[in-house]
Amino acid sequence: MDADINLLPMMNIVCSLIALLMGVAQMTQISMLEYLPPAEAAVSEGSDAPPAEAPRWNNDATIDLLVNIGPNGFQVSLFGKNEPGPYFFEVPKAPGGEYDYATLNSRLAEVKTREVGEPLGIDSTKNEITGKMDVYTVYRYRDGRDVSITALGNTPFQTVVHTMDACRNQTVNGEIKEMFPVAMMKQFQ
DSSP states (O other), X not given: OOOOOOOHHHHHHHHHHHHHHHHHOOOOOOOOOOOOOOXXXXXXXXXXXXXXXXXXXXXXOOOOOEEEEETTEEEEEXXXXXXXXXXXXXXXXXXXXXXXXXXXXXXXXXXXXXXXXXXXXXEEEEOTTTOSEEEEEEOSSTTTTEEEEEEETTSOHHHHHHHHHHHXXXXXXXXXXXXXXXXXXXXXX
């Protein structure tokens, strides 16, 4: 007597698992800036105003601040630019070969002052995890508190932490000023 194996229940489970896994899979967009050779000269007299695609007072606009931790130092990009100029610059390593966090911090403070500007006010949103209201500062750019940090896979973790610290705050005459406290790590191979 030959008995056929009923594969229908197994196929149903596999189809359900595929749908479940697709539903919980985290879809991420990996954003990376090409590592360019060191900038030899700044772009000729360009305007200091943001590009046309980033209106000055529209809170839906984004600054898209990106800090690359590269083998020769940091590369900083605003508005998705990757040509040397006011929206793309490099902070080379110090002569001893270590990353220059102090220079990165001061250059990001200039970006915060020049591009993001003073706060427009404060807003709040309910934190779904704690149930409390989170109060935050609103700037002319929706992501005026954000910085994305990219690093190669072999970058030491401590280097990434020091970079986040350099982006977070600036201390001026003993007073701590917020710069870009919301750091998002984006890694690429």
